Amino acid sequence: MQAVLEHSPPAGATARTTKRTGFLLLSPSVLILLVWSIVPLVMTLWYSLQNYNLVDPTLHGFAGLDNYWYLLTDPDFLHSLLNTLVLVAGVLIISVGGGTLLAVLYDQEFFGRGIARIMVISPFFIMPTVSALLWKNLMLHPIYGVYSAMMRAVGLTPIDWLARFPLMTVMMIVAWEWLPFAVLILLTAVQSLDGEQREAARMDGAGPIARFRYIILPHLGRAISVVVMIETIYLLTIFAEISVTTAGGPGVASTNLAYLIYSRALLQFDVGGASAGGVVAIVIANIVAIFLVRAVARNLEA
Amino acid sequence: MALKTKTSTRIGVTILGWGIALWLFFPIFWMILTSFKSEVQAISTPPKLFFMPTLSSYAEVFERASYWHFALNTVIVSVGATAIAIALAVPAAYSMAFIPSKRTRGTLLWMLSTRMLPPVGVLVPIYLLARNTHLLDTCTGLVIVDMLTNLPIIVWMLYTFFREVPAPILEAGRMDGATRWQEMTMVLLPLALPGIASTALLSLILCWNEAFWSLNLTSSHAAPLTAFIASFSSPEGLFFGKLSAASTLAVAPILIFGWISQKQLVRGLTFGAVK
Numbered sequence: 001m002q003a004v005l006e007h008s009p010p011a012g013a014t015a016r017t018t019k020r021t022g023f024l025l026l027s028p029s030v031l032i033l034l035v036w037s038i039v040p041l042v043m044t045l046w047y048s049l050q051n052y053n054l055v056d057p058t059l060h061g062f063a064g065l066d067n068y069w070y071l072l073t074d075p076d077f078l079h080s081l082l083n084t085l086v087l088v089a090g091v092l093i094i095s096v097g098g099g100t101l102l103a104v105l106y107d108q109e110f111f112g113r114g115i116a117r118i119m120v121i122s123p124f125f126i127m128p129t130v131s132a133l134l135w136k137n138l139m140l141h142p143i144y145g146v147y148s149a150m151m152r153a154v155g156l157t158p159i160d161w162l163a164r165f166p167l168m169t170v171m172m173i174v175a176w177e178w179l180p181f182a183v184l185i186l187l188t189a190v191q192s193l194d195g196e197q198r199e200a201a202r203m204d205g206a207g208p209i210a211r212f213r214y215i216i217l218p219h220l221g222r223a224i225s226v227v228v229m230i231e232t233i234y235l236l237t238i239f240a241e242i243s244v245t246t247a248g249g250p251g252v253a254s255t256n257l258a259y260l261i262y263s264r265a266l267l268q269f270d271v272g273g274a275s276a277g278g279v280v281a282i283v284i285a286n287i288v289a290i291f292l293v294r295a296v297a298r299n300l301e302a
Numbered sequence: 303m304a305l306k307t308k309t310s311t312r313i314g315v316t317i318l319g320w321g322i323a324l325w326l327f328f329p330i331f332w333m334i335l336t337s338f339k340s341e342v343q344a345i346s347t348p349p350k351l352f353f354m355p356t357l358s359s360y361a362e363v364f365e366r367a368s369y370w371h372f373a374l375n376t377v378i379v380s381v382g383a384t385a386i387a388i389a390l391a392v393p394a395a396y397s398m399a400f401i402p403s404k405r406t407r408g409t410l411l412w413m414l415s416t417r418m419l420p421p422v423g424v425l426v427p428i429y430l431l432a433r434n435t436h437l438l439d440t441c442t443g444l445v446i447v448d449m450l451t452n453l454p455i456i457v458w459m460l461y462t463f464f465r466e467v468p469a470p471i472l473e474a475g476r477m478d479g480a481t482r483w484q485e486m487t488m489v490l491l492p493l494a495l496p497g498i499a500s501t502a503l504l505s506l507i508l509c510w511n512e513a514f515w516s517l518n519l520t521s522s523h524a525a526p527l528t529a530f531i532a533s534f535s536s537p538e539g540l541f542f543g544k545l546s547a548a549s550t551l552a553v554a555p556i557l558i559f560g561w562i563s564q565k566q567l568v569r570g571l572t573f574g575a576v577k
Contacts, residue, residue: 018401019401019403021397021401021482022397022401022403023397025393025394025396025397025401025482026393026394026397026398026409028390028393028394029390029391029393029394029413029453029457030394030409030413032390032450032453033413033416033450033453033454036416036450037416037419039427039431040424040427040428040431041419041423041424043424043426043427043430043431044423044424044426044427047426047427102322105315105318105319105322106319108315108319110312110315110316110319110320111316112316112320113319115323116319116320116323117323118561119323119324119326119327120322120323120326120327121560121564122326122327122330122557122560122561123326123327123329123330124560125507125511125553125556125557125559125560125561126330126511126553126556126557127510127511127513127527127528127531127552127553127556128511128513128528129513129517129528129529129531129532129535130333130531130549130552130553131329132535133531133532133534133535133545133549134329134330134332134333134549135329136535137540137542137545138329138332138333138336138542138545138546139329139332143345143347144344144345144347144349144540144542146328146332146349149347149348149349152347152348153348176326176329179326180326181571184564184567184568185568185571185572188565188568223572226572227572230571230572233417233418233420236420236422237420237421237422237514239422239513239514239517240513240514240517240528240532243517243532243535244532244534244535245535257422258420258422258514261422261425261426262422262425262518265425265426265429266425266429266518271426271430274425274426275426275427278422278423278424278425278426279423281420281422281423282419282420282423282424284420285418285419285420285423286418288418289415289418293411293414293415293418297407297411
């Protein structure tokens with residue numbers, strides 16, 4: 001791999017044509033990504049400063065920071081921001097914590113491990129709308145759901161999870177989708193750990209907890225940070241799961257920032273207000289992205 | 303590792319490993335099971351584990367002519383977006399892997415950063431742009447959006463695969479008088495074919511399951527399976543048999559793709575940071 005990088009381009013005129021070829025081959029992708037990343041961003045910023053409602057043409061013109069002011073003082077916004085953070089943090093804790101433990105578990109040799117592993121990572125491949133409805137109807141439906149039947153079987157009264165604990169239930173559904181992702185990534189990382197090193201620690205009398213704490217966990221550091229950052233980017237924009245289970249309700253009990261922006265834009269047609277929300281979402285994501293890009297940049301040097 | 307593990311630990315690990323696997327997989331298993339029940343069996347209380355399987359739910363899903371319409375949309379969008387993205391990404395990745403310049407690293411990281419833009423942040427402008435260009439509720443519109451969201455991942459993945467092809471092989475071809483184009487199509491592509499295939503597979507999986515743009519940019523004409531399944535969130539969803547059959551059909555291909563390509567997925571999803 002190093003050899004590739006060390007190949008210096010040939011000198012003189014050939015070097016210039018080579019350079020130009022390289023540029024020409026790269027430019028289509030770069031150009032469309034440039035347009036894709038700048039045009040919508042500028043438009044969002046622009047709309048966020050405008051009075052613009054799709055169903056009220058009389059309302060137009062420069063709004064200054066009014067949209068932001070309304071948004072930031074709107075209790076719904078604060079609630080949805082809080083919900084967003086709760087969802088991201090909750091799912092991260094479940095998936096990274098559980099994922100680390102499961103990665104170690106499925107690294108052990110046992111009968112039928114291959115099949116068990118495939119079963120564990122499967123939920124990650126289920127499309128969001130299917131997982132959400134699967135849980136809402138087949139599993140948690142207060143009358144027909146399997147979980148309700150199980151509760152009745154042991155003498156408990158079934159709970160209408162999505163009505164009583166909407167945010168927690170959405171979090172659980174999303175965690176079911178993302179825990180397998182964490183397992184997939186962390187298991188790969190655990191397996192890349194040098195077997196000899198682990199064996200040596202065993203010979204030296206290190207117990208399983210000590211081996212986990214001092215050998216496996218430090219080795220997983222980067223993989224965990226990658227999981228955290230990639231999941232955060234996706235979790236900030238959880239949408240389908242909320243849309244098909246609770247539609248953000250009851251009230252705004254399970255509305256996150258993504259769902260709030262959607263309902264402002266496409267249900268209330270308030271382009272200005274929704275754009276201001278969009279800018280807030282972008283700012284939050286960028287804070288995360290800075291760390292992710294750094295982590296990957298380190299890897300690029302390695 | 304497992305040489306001298308105690309038998310009791312071994313049994314414990316086996317039970318725990320299988321217990322958790324069965325628990326996490328249970329909803330999927332139950333969905334597949336329910337898809338073979340009649341509607342009456344599907345909502346029987348308590349739920350039945352053993353029953354006479356029937357294909358009636360599948361028959362009904364297929365009878366709704368619209369099912370094929372949605373499935374076809376998903377295939378068109380996933381394959382279209384993947385094909386265009388790969389076509390754009392191969393030259394870009396080739397350029398970065400074999401003609402690196404001072405700016406290569408920066409370009410790669412910048413591409414990654416475009417991926418970090420949360421879709422909801424640009425929902426409003428993209429929606430309005432699509433509406434004004436009459437791309438709302440068209441497969442073309444969805445292909446463009448899906449292609450652009452996945453392009454950075456695809457360039458990255460191809461770049462990491464291309465870097466594993468030894469440069470001297472390509473140079474040998476050039477010594478023999480091959481042009482850049484021939485070098486790329488006749489030397490590099492065959493060598494990197496497995497990598498390109500797994501990149502395409504990852505892109506297909508991501509496009510197939512993409513829900514945010516599908517739900518927001520389509521309504522009926524171009525709605526893919528993700529949006530079709532979402533329509534079951536209405537009271538219609540209480541037809542558990544049909545919901546399960548439609549869902550099983552919608553996830554089956556991707557589940558199988560996913561099982562096949564686990565290893566490569568890790569690489570693509572983490573931008574090569576975990577191998």
